[in-house]
Amino acid sequence: MLEVEKKITGGDRFSRYFTVGPALSDTLRHEVFRIRHEVYAREFGFEPLRANGEETDRYDAHSLQCIVRTAGRISKSVGCARLILTNPQNPGDPLPFELACRDSLNRDLLDPAKLPRGRIAEVSRLAIMADFRRRKGETGSALTLQEQDFGGAPVERVPNIPLSLYMASVIMAERHGIDYLFVLTEPRLSKHFAKLGVQITAIGEPIDHRGIRVPSVMRVADVYAGLRSLIKPVWNEILAQVEAAYSMAEVYAAAEASVRSGERDSDSDFVYL
Numbered sequence: 001m002l003e004v005e006k007k008i009t010g011g012d013r014f015s016r017y018f019t020v021g022p023a024l025s026d027t028l029r030h031e032v033f034r035i036r037h038e039v040y041a042r043e044f045g046f047e048p049l050r051a052n053g054e055e056t057d058r059y060d061a062h063s064l065q066c067i068v069r070t071a072g073r074i075s076k077s078v079g080c081a082r083l084i085l086t087n088p089q090n091p092g093d094p095l096p097f098e099l100a101c102r103d104s105l106n107r108d109l110l111d112p113a114k115l116p117r118g119r120i121a122e123v124s125r126l127a128i129m130a131d132f133r134r135r136k137g138e139t140g141s142a143l144t145l146q147e148q149d150f151g152g153a154p155v156e157r158v159p160n161i162p163l164s165l166y167m168a169s170v171i172m173a174e175r176h177g178i179d180y181l182f183v184l185t186e187p188r189l190s191k192h193f194a195k196l197g198v199q200i201t202a203i204g205e206p207i208d209h210r211g212i213r214v215p216s217v218m219r220v221a222d223v224y225a226g227l228r229s230l231i232k233p234v235w236n237e238i239l240a241q242v243e244a245a246y247s248m249a250e251v252y253a254a255a256e257a258s259v260r261s262g263e264r265d266s267d268s269d270f271v272y273l
Contacts, residue, residue: 011237020164021245023065032065032080039127066168079128081165091117101215105204119179123169167238184213197227
């Protein structure tokens with residue numbers, strides 16, 4: 001009998017070239033900060049150059065970091081995103097978009113100030129290294145997309161890197177009990193992502209923030225259900241990678257705890273990046 005060739009899905013193609021997940025170790029968090037410095041400081045000049053080559057701010061103290069790297073034994077930094085949670089010490093402190101869009105939000109649509117503060121977060125600091133952006137050197141955008149990435153080309157393509165950053169951010173947000181994800185987007189982004197079934201809803205007037213940006217929101221619980229069938233295998237692969245990273249971190253933490261308690265020889269430790 002002839003063997004039926006397994007259909008290659010978008011998730012298979014993604015995992016062939018990339019890995020994505022939370023930056024749960026100091027090593028990975030510093031790698032994220034270096035990506036941000038390379039893109040936001042060195043390339044675009046949005047932030048000052050720093051001697052340590054890392055871009056950070058006060059929001060990182062209560063943020064989750066996400067990183068994309070190339071797949072394979074020797075991997076390279078590709079891109080990153082940040083999920084800013086509300087300040088656990090002062091939950092009423094505004095998220096960055098609440099400050100930037102104070103006068104442009106349509107609070108009749110959705111008022112972030114009236115939502116449970118522990119159930120909201122903001123996606124920010126999305127950045128892709130220049131070598132992985134199709135239009136290398138384009139000014140004003142750290143996350144570059146093409147019309148063909150969203151359908152209409154002879155062979156439909158998927159913008160794997162930016163999509164994976166958003167998907168991983170949503171998956172991480174759900175894991176941490178977040179209902180609403182806010183983001184300042186380029187005007188075309190929500191329109192393009194809608195073609196893939198990712199609904200990003202504008203909740204205010206555009207502002208000038210490193211280019212024209214629109215305050216927008218995603219409802220975490222609705223994201224997967226709205227995805228086109230073409231995209232769901234990519235989501236499933238990213239979900240598996242994110243969950244594997246959390247599981248590995250839990251195993252590592254348990255191993256460290258057993259070493260500290262004297263139940264395990266430190267020579268049996270493994271290295272986690």
